Amino acid sequence: MSADLKPTFDKIFSKIDELKPEFIDMLAKAIAIPAVSSDESLRPKVVEKAHFLADHLKKLGFQDIQLKELGTQPPPVQDPNLQLPPIVLARYGNDPAKKTLLVYGHYDVQPAQLEDGWDSEPFELVVDEKKQLMRGRGSTDDTGPLTGWLHVVQAHQAAGVELPVNLVTCFEGMEESGSLGLDVLITEQKDKYFKGVDAVCISDNYWLGTRKPVLTYGLRGCNYYQITIEGPGADLHSGIFGGIIAEPMIDLVQVLSTLVDSQGNILIKGIEEMVAKETEKEQALYKDIDFSVEELNAASGSETALYQKKEDILKHRWRYPSLSVHGVEGAFYGQGAKTVIPAKVVGKFSIRTVPDIDSGKLDKLVIDHCNEAFKKLNSPNKCKAELIHDGAYWVSDPFNAQFQAAAKATKDVYGVEPDFTREGGSIPITLTFEEQLKTSVLLLPMGRGDDGAHSINEKLDISNFVNGMKTMAAYLHYYGQSPEK
């Protein structure tokens, strides 16, 4: 711990310990509002939670609190007048001598019902003293981390310590439903509300495992494609038409089989060449990461791993592209032995993208490959390959000021160097912040890999909650002190 910050940290950390019951109580109140963004009937609850947070921000002395309306939700919706929940903007401090940090979090949650198999009512926070954890929908994703930032401010006030940076909040209520409206808001506000923001911190992901804290510096992107093959005017009977017409499903299976092999190798030419080469600095980051093939097997509930070595698994999850085949629309998929020949089938697959894959170039390679493969079949059917949606990858510099500040903070709180991780999935908003605000973004997770963010019995360990807040607090000080932006 840096000597000049030690007295400050001692004061703040002991306040966080002291105020723990109050913080848990506040989390319980927030979680009691079932802010499920995907359920139209619960939309008023999502809005209620925005107001609940705004009230709390006001109590803490945040200023310029604005609930930014985003208009009506685009279709498909049942209620054409359904309003999107607001984005909660607020500021704490406006000192030009200090850096300004934007903290992002989301207050909406995934759906949850007791009947899904929860051990207790999902919207009643249960503190399990024996296991030292808190169970409830939103505890880890993302109400716990979001309220954590507010508690950090409160702990500073209680300890009589000035906040070392100016804070700007951006709390959204549609994250679990595609972050509708957020991109537009960030673009609109980049020179207004978000003017002067030096860096962005997102606490909305998890440790890789359950023991070691991590800082996350990269996410893969995702380009999603479909191949439509059609021929006959209607679904046909194989007893009458089998063997005498060209079947779309047979063509589709053959085209799909040319995309990837059973070892996970992508067979489309030209993709591998676009993947960034590993640097020595990057190579070194994998060595100490706390992970093993056993953890992968536990997570997949099987022994189907394609790689046994830790480094190989992590690299193929984080820094190499992958191609997955997801399903076939229009095919017979039920039980039994239906003898149908589907007239039109749509195969769906996606590619997880990484640096330096050029998204437009990738689309062309993929679509050309599908057309070529189909052409080789000499089929009279029609084939169309297309992109459905894409989201770019993101990689930051784990050695920049923000990451180094967070690494020092983690070391002070947990007594270990954090693992520098990436994730195989996407948080598209990360890139929007980085590009629009021209800042660096840090992903600073609070919860553990086994928190069950989108499943039943979502939890946050009390130690992660408390130490997560301490890490956030220490990070603010180290970042505030650092000479770089």
Ligand SMILES: [Zn+2]
């Ligand atoms: Zn989340």
